[in-house]
Structure formats: structure tokens, C-alpha cells
Amino acid sequence: MDPFAHSWAALRTAVADLTDEDFEQPSGCAGWLVRDLVCHLVIDAQDVLITLATPADGTPTADATTYWHVTNDPPAAEDPLSALTVRLAAAYEDPALLKFHLDDVGSAAARAAELATPTTRVTTQGQILTVEDYLTAYVLEWTLHHLDLTAHLAKAPEPPPQGLAHSRTALERIAGAAFPGSFTDRDALLAGTGRRKATDAELTELGTLAARLPLVLG
Template sequence: MDLFSRSLSDLLDTVSGLTDDDFVRPSGCDGWLVRDLVCDLVVDAQDVLITLVTPTADPVTHDAVSYWKVAHERSEDPLAALTVRLAAAYGEPWLLKHHVDDVGRAAVRAAQLADPTLKVSTQDMVLCTSGYLGAYVWEWTLHHLDLVAHLPHLAGPPADTLARCREMLDRIAGPFPAAWSDVDVLLVGTGRRAPAERERAALGDLRVPVVLG
């Protein structure tokens, strides 16, 4: 749960440092500008707030790793086009920055106040709050990498959240080569960067990309 707060807080700090010009630069999400990605963070933070107040007495069915559905090819997301239109509707970047900081900081506070043993329901799954928030470390960390993909002057995600996400990906699809950095594992493993020839050889029978949704 501490990693949830750290990963989201660091991501929000990075968003706060964006300039207006940064918002129209490409992000690491294929086809999305930085403003589209930031708009998606608004939706994600709202989802967290909704889920944290959706308790259930049903038995736990998933944890932080099994929360993610695995595929090897990207499918069309029906909400992707809506996100782009919504991002453009903000008009001024400062409005989007204000909104994501508002709901994002609220999600951080809600996570810090949450009972880690409380069971919550989302997307036909039941998780302990700690497991649900642990799953979102993946979301914040990967999107932090997406945010700075073409903005190298900005800080990337914290080392401990990168290490946690690498551990998750190793459990889902790995293990990846031990000599690789956490960033390389996440970028190559999720298809954000094509492996170089020497990296492809080191992958062996590992099937990439691993698409989680």
C-alpha cells in the first residue's frame, strides 16, 4: 500500500512539472499524446476512489497479480477514442493538470486511510484492499514510463516501484534475463520497445509483448 502512494504521488509530481508544450508531445502509449495519457490518469484515479467505497462480503477471487488479464496482442479499447476526445475538451492544459492533481491526491489520501483487509469489488473481481492497491502500482509505474518516454528531462518512476513491477511481470510471464534493468524488462516485456537483436536472443522462449488489461 505504501508503494501505491509513492508511485501515484511521484507520477502526480511529474505531471505538475509539465509545460503546455509537453502536453502535445507523444507519450509512450501508442497513438496518445501526453494530454491523452494525463486524461486517462483522471479516469484511473476516479476508478480507485469508486472501488475503495465498494466493499463486499464475497470471498476474495484475485490478488495484485491475477487482477491483470494477460494477452499477447493488443485489442481495440472502446474507451481509447473517448479518452482522446475528453482530453481535447479540457482546452487549456492547466485545467487538466488541476483535475488530475485533485482526484489523484484524493486517491492517495483514500489509500492511506483504507483498511488493507477490507474486501472490495471491481470488474467482477473481489480483492483485499491491499491487493487492489498493489495492482495499481503497475498502472501508475508503467504510465509514468509512458509519460516521460519522449520527455527525457523529467524524472521517471521510483526504483522500488520499478522493481515491484518487474517482479510482477516475472511472475506473469518471466523470468526475464537477470542482467536486464527493470526499465528494459518493463519496456520490452510490455511491447513499449522492440527488443534489439541481442536482447531477442536472450529472451529465449519468452513470448513478448505481454499485454495486461
């Protein structure tokens, strides 16, 4: 459970240290400001709480890798959930309220994860997973959004190295192929998920994997 706790704590700390001006800066999620991304993190934390409180009796249908639905198409600008997130974020008005809500719900999600039994089966999005697999899958979510949070904030801390390495391995499992050794963990995650375009040299190194990028995770 440590990778989940460590990556989630680092992301929440990064948000807590943001200035009011930082909330109005663009994030690494296309079309979203930092405030929109932080609002999305509140929703993510709620999802963690709901899932951990929703036990399942059936055989697991997914693990930390197959939990992810992968496409090559980024979400449409008119996606209803994305539009709702932007409206909710704007409704906070004062960034301090958004910080408080994330700290409140986020801390509860962290405690629930710490107290959960790893082998317990839970259900979310029509899938059944063990708690361990579910929380392991979320390390990738936290790390990618930490990169999104800091994309245009030069002074904000990057995700912890352990989270980057863990998430690179997770993305490689999802892709069914390893990224070249010349790629840093950060670059593998950014280029692999389409958060930045791979350079011509990187595309050459990627070989056949290049044709399958970006891996858009949902």
C-alpha cells in the same frame, strides 16, 4: 501500502511539472499524446476511488497478479474507451485544467488509499480483491504510465527505482518467468509489455519467454 503511495505521488508530481508544450508531445501509449495519457490517469484515479468505496462480502477471486487480464494484442485504435479518452482530453483545451483535475481527484485517491484497511475486500471489474492486493496491482499501472509519460520528454523525471523494481517483480509473476539479469528494470518493463521491441540479442537471452511477449495488460 507505501509502494502505491510512492509511485502515485511520483507520477502526479511529474505531471504537475509538465509544460504546456509537453502536453502536445507523444506519449509511450501508441496513438496518445501526453494530454490523452494524463486524462486517462484522471479516469484511473476515479476508478481507485470507486473501487475503494465498493466493499464486497465474498471470497477474493483475484490477487495482485491475477487481477491482470493478459493478451498478446495491443488495444485496437477504434477501441471506444480509448477514443473517448482522446475526446475528453481535447475538451480540456487548457492543460492547467487537466493538471488541476488530476491533482484534485488524484489527491483524493491517495487519501482514500491511505485510510483504507488492507484486509477489506472490494470489488472491481467483476473481481473481488483485498484492498492490499488491489493497490499493489496498481503500482504496476502507475509505473508503466510513468514510463509512458516520460517516453519522449527528456527532462521529465523517471519513475522511482523502488517502483521500477516492484513492477518488474510483478510483471515476472504475471509472466511466470524471470527476465534475464542483464535487463534493467526499465528495459524489462518496456520490452516485456511491448512498449519497445526487444533487440535480437535480448530475444536470444529471453529464450522461450520471447515467444510470449509482449504481455499486454488490461
